[in-house]
Amino acid sequence: MKDKKPFSFSRRQFIDTAVKVSAVGGLAYIQMSGCGNEENEITPPPENKHVFLCKPYLHTLQHRQMCVRWITNKSSYSWVEYGDTEQLNQKAMHIEDGLVTTHERIHEIYLQNLEPGKTYYYRAASKEITEYNSLKTPFGETIYSSTYSFTTPDPAAREISWLVLNDLHDRPESFSELMELNSKDPYDFVFLNGDMFNYQSGEKQILEHLLIPCTDLFATQKPLLFVRGNHETRGNFAQRLKDYFAYPEGLFFHFHWGPVFAIVLDTGEDKGDDHPTYAGRANFNAYRREQTVWLEQLMQTDAYKNATYRVVMMHIPPFYCNQPSGEGEMHCNELFAPLFNQYKVDLVISGHTHKYGVHPPVSGKHNYPVIIGGGPKDNERTLMKIKANEKTLTVQMINDVNKPAGSYTIYA
Ligand SMILES: [Fe+2]
Structure with a gap:
């Protein structure tokens, strides 16, 4: 421990x-x-x-x-x-x-x-x-x-489903408001795709702005998975975050459940390592390169190659960041995007830009859809509902006024 x-x-x-x-x-x-x-x-x-x-x-x-x-x-x-x-x-x-x-x-x-x-x-x-x-x-x-x-997850399950929230930025009331959009649809787990906080200030913030709302809503009975966004790398409590959320594999990890092989990348800070804010304390370039080695090894496994759907979840998207892009954002594109094409990723789910959207495949650029959730302000927040079975994987994105905000279907 x-x-x-x-x-x-x-x-x-x-x-x-x-x-x-x-x-x-x-x-x-x-x-x-x-x-x-x-x-x-x-x-x-x-x-x-x-x-x-x-x-x-x-x-x-x-x-x-x-x-x-x-x-x-x-x-x-x-x-x-x-x-x-x-x-x-x-x-x-x-x-x-x-x-x-x-x-x-x-x-x-x-x-x-x-x-x-x-x-x-x-x-x-x-x-x-x-x-x-x-x-x-x-x-x-x-x-x-x-x-x-x-x-417990069944590796032989014929279908799985999960919900994705991102970019709530210290607005704990958004958990219940967005989860309510799911109505009573069944789901297996909830994935938090980064920037749940503005910066890490202490345990009280983690309790009040994440753990208490999530355990009140679902996390006592459905697994809560969480990956850092660029805001979770900031603040005097940032390095303690893993005491509350680390996985057996660490802060970046994978899982294989039923038809889905999912990879979760910790994309780090969107700024360059030499940004004055960090005063020499950041080393995300090396951290992303470490993940690239791990990622490529994972993508060479039979479990990955033979999975019906290969899904990546990462806070900073490999494309479509707001312009001008930060050095960390460009580094994500440079390192990860070529591997996604080379190893035939089926779907990338991100956040970060605060502009929700479904970006269909663009041949040669990204041969897979990039789906970006919104947030954190009212009328810009989203809930993603993902369902995968032997025939299709569907993503439905709903905005916080309960209107469709984009969808995509992948056929097996
Ligand atoms: Fe972000």
């Missing part, structure tokens, strides 16, 4: 105000008193209660395991109780180097050896540790989430 830091609020945010954060089973009161990362930044809720700061969220698309994450206000000994019935007869913890991870508030627990395509029930449990001592471990209160269920 990665080094998990407690709350971090900048000095600029030093305000003597208790902020209510909705939590499982009640409210947690977080007092923002930023002086670095000290644990004492957290003001306990009334009666010194140990509470969840968000409901548990599901975070992988693997056939035999599921990552469950959640956050508590105090360091705790945590586990997941789970099973294929609501009896929850199994228990999982995070064990590293012979020790159960206990001195954490961000809990990351993998349920292993699951059966593909099967429904499981689970609940999160956290037992407060009131004191660390070499000879004894005094425990405090144990808190439990509600019981939720999820279904």
Whole structure:
């Protein structure tokens, strides 16, 4: 497990105000008193209660395991109780180097050896540790989430569907407003295609502007996948983001589910590495080149070549960025676009430009459609609904006044 830091609020945010954060089973009161990362930044809720700061969220698309994450206000000994019935007869913890991870508030627990395509029930449990001592471990209160269920991906599934949101830019109300456009259509997971925030300022922002709305809406039962946009690379909490959202493969990753082989690229900053804003702290050119090597190796696998649909999701599109393009944007085009043609990508889904649109294939330029979601302002936001079966993959884009904003169909 990665080094998990407690709350971090900048000095600029030093305000003597208790902020209510909705939590499982009640409210947690977080007092923002930023002086670095000290644990004492957290003001306990009334009666010194140990509470969840968000409901548990599901975070992988693997056939035999599921990552469950959640956050508590105090360091705790945590586990997941789970099973294929609501009896929850199994228990999982995070064990590293012979020790159960206990001195954490961000809990990351993998349920292993699951059966593909099967429904499981689970609940999160956290037992407060009131004191660390070499000879004894005094425990405090144990808190439990509600019981939720999820279904593991089935590699042999004949169809899958997912929703895409992008470029919400710190507008948490957009989650419910856009998800409502889906009506009651079934879907398997939700993909957040970057720029969910303006810049990273701390855990409170991640909770209030993403985790709480998403767990209230879907993420307790449907996996939440997230890739960074260029705005998530900014701010003093940017490097902590992976504590909340990293995958087994890292910040760029792939998954193969039913007819779809999907590749997720972390396109980095849209500015050049030598941009004065970063003062020498950026090295995205090398990071994108690293992804290019990984990408080409992935595209040479039989699983990729034999997939019915090969889909790339990336925040910065390989084409159609606003002009004049930034150096990071041009680098995405230069590195990734030739590989997409060479290895016959079927579809690229992006955001970033804040101008939604469906760009059909242009022979020799991009032999695949590039579909770009909009945002973040009212009347410019979009929800994408993607459904793939053995015959077709369809993308339907709806704008936030519930009007069609573009669609595309790929035939197998
Ligand atoms: Fe962007």
